[in-house]
Each structure stands twice: as C-alpha cells, then as structure tokens.
Amino acid sequence: MPEAGPQTPPNRPPTANRLFVGIHSALAGLLVNPLLAVPAFSPHAQVGGAAGMALWVVSLALLGTGAILLGVGLRDTRRRGLVAGGLVALVLVYAVLALVADLLVGRLVPLHVTGETRAAKADIYGWALEPNHALTAVHPDTLEVTVERTNSQGWRDIEQPREKTRPRILLLGDSQVYGHGVTLEHTIGRQLERQLDGAFQVVSMGMGGYGTDQQYLVLLNEGLEWQPDYVVLVFTVGNDVMDNMHDVSFMGSAPKPAFDLVDGQLVQRPFNPLRLRGPGAWLRRSNISRLVRALVQARTARENPQGLRVPGGHEGDRVRILAENMSELEDFANDYSGYALFKPRADWSPKLERGWELTLALLRAMRDASTRAGATFVLYPNFQHPEGFVFEIERDGQVYELDAHGPFAMLRAFAKEEGIEHIDEPDEMKWQAARGELSFANDGHYSEKGTAAAAERIAETIRRLHADRHAPPAE
Numbered sequence: 115m116p117e118a119g120p121q122t123p124p125n126r127p128p129t130a131n132r133l134f135v136g137i138h139s140a141l142a143g144l145l146v147n148p149l150l151a152v153p154a155f156s157p158h159a160q161v162g163g164a165a166g167m168a169l170w171v172v173s174l175a176l177l178g179t180g181a182i183l184l185g186v187g188l189r190d191t192r193r194r195g196l197v198a199g200g201l202v203a204l205v206l207v208y209a210v211l212a213l214v215a216d217l218l219v220g221r222l223v224p225l226h227v228t229g230e231t232r233a234a235k236a237d238i239y240g241w242a243l244e245p246n247h248a249l250t251a252v253h254p255d256t257l258e259v260t261v262e263r264t265n266s267q268g269w270r271d272i273e274q275p276r277e278k279t280r281p282r283i284l285l286l287g288d289s290q291v292y293g294h295g296v297t298l299e300h301t302i303g304r305q306l307e308r309q310l311d312g313a314f315q316v317v318s319m320g321m322g323g324y325g326t327d328q329q330y331l332v333l334l335n336e337g338l339e340w341q342p343d344y345v346v347l348v349f350t351v352g353n354d355v356m357d358n359m360h361d362v363s364f365m366g367s368a369p370k371p372a373f374d375l376v377d378g379q380l381v382q383r384p385f386n387p388l389r390l391r392g393p394g395a396w397l398r399r400s401n402i403s404r405l406v407r408a409l410v411q412a413r414t415a416r417e418n419p420q421g422l423r424v425p426g427g428h429e430g431d432r433v434r435i436l437a438e439n440m441s442e443l444e445d446f447a448n449d450y451s452g453y454a455l456f457k458p459r460a461d462w463s464p465k466l467e468r469g470w471e472l473t474l475a476l477l478r479a480m481r482d483a484s485t486r487a488g489a490t491f492v493l494y495p496n497f498q499h500p501e502g503f504v505f506e507i508e509r510d511g512q513v514y515e516l517d518a519h520g521p522f523a524m525l526r527a528f529a530k531e532e533g534i535e536h537i538d539e540p541d542e543m544k545w546q547a548a549r550g551e552l553s554f555a556n557d558g559h560y561s562e563k564g565t566a567a568a569a570e571r572i573a574e575t576i577r578r579l580h581a582d583r584h585a586p587p588a589e
Contacts, residue, residue: 133187137201140180141208147173154397155406212402220250220401229322231368231388232398235268238335239328240363240370240387242321243268254295254557262298267336271303271318274340282315283576284337284489286329287348288357290496290568291320294559302348302560305569314576317342325357326476327373333480338487344579345484346492346572347477351521352452358476359469361385375472380479446509453507456516459524474528481534490579493529494537496560496568497552498522500544518548537575543567 145151148169152161161169184201191197235242243249245268251260265273270292285291285303293301303318310316317340319332329347337345357363361372361383371385397403446453449466462470477493484491499518507514529536539547546552552564560568 129187129190132183133191133197133201136180136183136187137204138180139176139183141205143173143176143178143180146176150393150397154400154403216401219405223401223405233268236368237387237389238371239321239324239331240385241323241368243270251293251295251297254554254559255561260297269319269321270298270301272298274315274317276340278315278341280313280315281343281580282317282340283344283346284333284340284342285316285318285320285346285348285572286332286337287320287496288324288329288350288354289320289322290350290560290565291318291348292322293320293565294322295554295557296560296562296565300562300565302565302569302572305566306572309569309573310576314580320348323357323363325363325370325372326354326473326480327358327371330476330480330483331371333483338483338489341487342484342489344492344576345480345489346494346576347480348568349477349493349495349525350497351495351525352455355455355466355469355473356450356452358473359465373472373476375468375475378475380472380475446507446514453514453516455521456518457514458517459520477528477534478532481532490535490583492535492537492572492575492579493525494568494572494575495522495525497547498539498544499548500541503544503548505548535575535579537571539571543571 146169148161148166151169152166188194188197229241230236230243230247231241233242233244233247243264245264245266247264247268249262249264249270251262252258253260262270265271267274283306285306287302291302298304301318301320303316303320307314307316317337319337321328321332324332326347326349333345357370358372361370362368363370368388369386372383373380374383375381449463454462454466455470481491499522501519501523503518504515505518507516526536526538528534543552546567547564552561552567553559554561
C-alpha cells in the first residue's frame with residue numbers, strides 16, 4: 115500500500131482571519147448605520163432617501179457578513195471563551211483609542227459653539243445651551259482658547275442669585291451679548307455690572323444667532339421671571355431683521371420659531387424643533403463628528419423653506435464659513451443680506467418691508483411685556499454709524515454705495531414715536547465703529563474694547579433712568 119503523501123490544507127481562511135474580518139465588518143456596519151452615521155456626520159441630521167437606503171443596505175450587508183464570520187469562527191475554534199474575551203478586549207481598545215483621538219481633536223481643532231439643538235430649551239428657541247455646559251471660546255485675533263461653563267440656567271453668565279437685593283437689569287441679545295470671541299469677564303453684561311459699581315444686578319441672556327423673535331420668547335418664557343427693573347435689548351440691525359424674516363437659521367442647520375404679522379397682530383408660526391435622540395445624539399457631540407460636519411458645511415449650501423440659499427450649517431468658525439460662501443450665498447439683489455437694509459428705503463423690496471414692519475412689531479411687543487411687568491424697556495442698536503457715512507460693497511461685479519446711518523435713524527424715529535427708551539451713541543463711538551476699531555481684526559463682533567464701550571453707553575442710560583425713577587416729586 116503506497117505511503118500517503120502530505121495532506122492539502124482546506125482552501126479556506128484560517129479561523130483567526132475569519133474572526134478578525136468578522137469583528138471589523140460588524141464594527142464597520144455599526145459605523146455606517148444611518149441611526150448613528152446620519153446624526154453624527156450629516157450637517158442637518160438628514161440625508162436623501164436614496165442615500166439613506168444605500169446606507170441601510172451597506173450597513174446590513176456588513177453586519178450580516180460580520181455575524182456569519184464571527185459565528186463560523188467561534189464554531190471552529192477550540193478556545194471559544196478566550197477568543198470571545200479577546201474580541202471584547204479588542205473592541206474596548208478601539209473605544210479607548212477613539213476617545214483619546216476625540217479629545218485630541220477637541221484640543222487641536224477647537225470649534226466655537228454658541229448653541230446646540232439638543233438642549234432642552236431648543237424646543238422653545240430652536241437652539242440653546244445646556245446648564246453647566248462646557249464652552250470653548252476662541253479669540254478671533256490671537257486664537258487663544260478659553261474653556262468656560264454656562265450657569266445652571268444654561269446661559270453664558272455667572273451663577274445669578276434669585277433673591278433680589280438690588281435693582282436688576284435683564285440684558286437680551288444675540289452673539290454680541292453672548293460675547294463671541296471674548297471671555298466671560300469681557301462680555302457686555304459683566305462689564306456693565308462693574309461699570310455700575312455693583313449697584314445693579316445684571317442678568318445676561320444672549321445667544322448666538324438669535325433674532326428679535328427668539329429674544330422676545332426668552333423675555334416671555336424666563337426673562338420676566340427675574341423681575342427686572344430694566345430690560346435692555348442689544349439689537350444688531352442688519353442680521354436681526356433678516357433672522358426675523360425666516361424660520362430656519364442657526365447658519366441654516368436648524369429650524370427656529372418665527373412670527374407673522376396678521377392684521378397688525380403677531381402670530382407665531384407652527385414650530386417643529388430639530389430633535390435628536392439616542393446614540394446618534396451622543397455621537398453628534400463628539401469633536402471628530404463636529405469637525406467632519408464643519409468641513410462639509412463650509413463647502414455646501416442649501417435652500418431654506420423660503421427658497422433662499424443659506425450656508426450648510428453652524429458648526430465651526432461662523433465667520434470663516436460665511437466668508438468662504440459669501441460670494442455665492444449672500445443674495446443681496448433679492449434682499450437676503452444684512453447689507454440689504456442699508457439700501458435707500460425706496461429700493462427695498464416688499465419682502466424687506468414686511469421684515470422691517472415685523473421687527474418693529476416685535477420691539478413693541480417686548481416694550482409692552484416689559485411695561486406690564488413693571489420694567490423699563492431700553493432699545494440699544496449696536497454698531498451705530500455716523501450720519502453721512504457711506505460704504506461700498508461689490509456684488510456680481512456691481513458696486514453699491516450704502517448709507518450706513520439710514521436704519522439707525524429710522525430706529526431712533528420709531529423709538530421716539532413709540533415712547534421707547536433708545537440709546538444713541540456719541541459721534542466719536544460711531545466713527546470708531548465705522549473704522550472697525552470696536553471689533554476684532556478678523557471678525558465683525560465686538561472686541562474687548564467694543565464690549566466695554568457698549569457697556570459704558572448702557573450704564574449711562576441706566577444711571578439716568580434710575581435717577582429719574584427715584585427723583586423726588588416736583589413741588
């Protein structure tokens with residue numbers, strides 16, 4: 115009987131290969147699953163139907179392949195307990211490495227955040243911040259990074275005592291009040307309290323991107339609960355009117371509450387906030403996914419429900435994203451631009467006229483709500499420009515000369531007619547604003563010098579109003 119020759123090994127991958135490929139196939143299937151991948155990496159937490167279906171097919175295929183290979187591998191091995199423990203350890207090692215990488219990305223590429231759609235108050239305002247939430251502030255000129263936290267109410271402010279022991283000022287506004295780029299101590303609210311020598315308590319409720327409509331809701335929902343003596347609205351003329359005209363903002367990535375003016379009455383539109391729940395919401399917070407969304411959003415555009423093109427989202431440095439998209443996104447000719455308001459009034463479109471009238475109605479409503487609560491409402495349009503100051507912008511090869519003073523004069527006349535306290539800046543400060551001396555060199559927001567100047571104007575007005583309120587009656 116002839117001696118048997120060497121046996122040919124079976125033509126199949128070894129058990130270890132099947133286990134290795136199986137575990138990585140299963141992990142890849144989880145990563146591309148739409149329940150995780152879409153909210154974590156899509157700027158708007160949604161993708162098209164075809165793309166979503168493709169992700170489901172790929173995910174299920176990878177998960178199925180992984181399950182089969184793992185099952186076969188564990189069946190063939192003689193040391194199942196040891197192998198299963200090794201697979202679990204491998205997954206834990208990957209998790210630790212991912213966590214370390216996420217922390218490193220957060221340190222090396224900090225992204226400024228002034229609101230989250232996952233916060234509880236986002237159901238009211240569109241976006242907000244969680245209580246005791248970590249904030250990363252990046253100075254636009256020096257790139258110095260400061261990490262701070264919100265207070266227990268979810269606002270960028272100190273922890274405010276509820277007990278009222280001194281006159282109280284409620285400060286409302288957008289990113290200028292929030293303090294984009296400056297530390298908490300250099301925000302308008304903190305500087306205002308110091309300039310008033312601590313005689314007044316200043317409660318600051320500013321949020322990046324908020325329009326007058328959202329600020330009105332903040333006043334009604336929680337601002338008046340603080341029983342303020344003075345309600346000061348820091349009003350950003352150009353973009354606040356634009357924000358009030360639309361129900362999608364946050365750089366285009368989130369719906370927002372909005373109002374219509376119907377027969378002279380404010381009527382809030384139906385509002386469906388962007389809600390993210392489950393593992394996808396947790397992944398959306400990670401630094402890696404935020405960086406990916408920032409890179410995607412900086413190069414994309416979409417139409418909002420009003421048919422206007424807006425930037426792809428909010429993540430990342432807001433000004434840089436806007437600058438990269440400005441030429442194709444800012445629809446100046448059709449009055450979707452913060453500059454549109456500086457056209458001669460005769461050149462305004464009906465849409466812009468409606469936006470202006472809506473804004474004035476919101477200001478009246480804020481005045482009325484404050485008055486009913488026993489508070490004095492103060493309107494402070496920021497970055498005022500001197501009379502006769504004209505600046506030029508170029509759009510689509512055409513140069514436009516715009517009157518930077520016009521809307522401020524209209525607001526002053528409106529406030530006088532309505533009996534609203536109005537802060538008018540001195541000419542020197544207006545020229546400083548026109549020359550860019552009150553804003554960052556690389557950003558249009560107030561610098562530390564700008565917030566100090568704004569706080570000084572408010573302090574002067576509050577001192578005058580408080581003296582008048584407590585002056586002895588004339589004999």
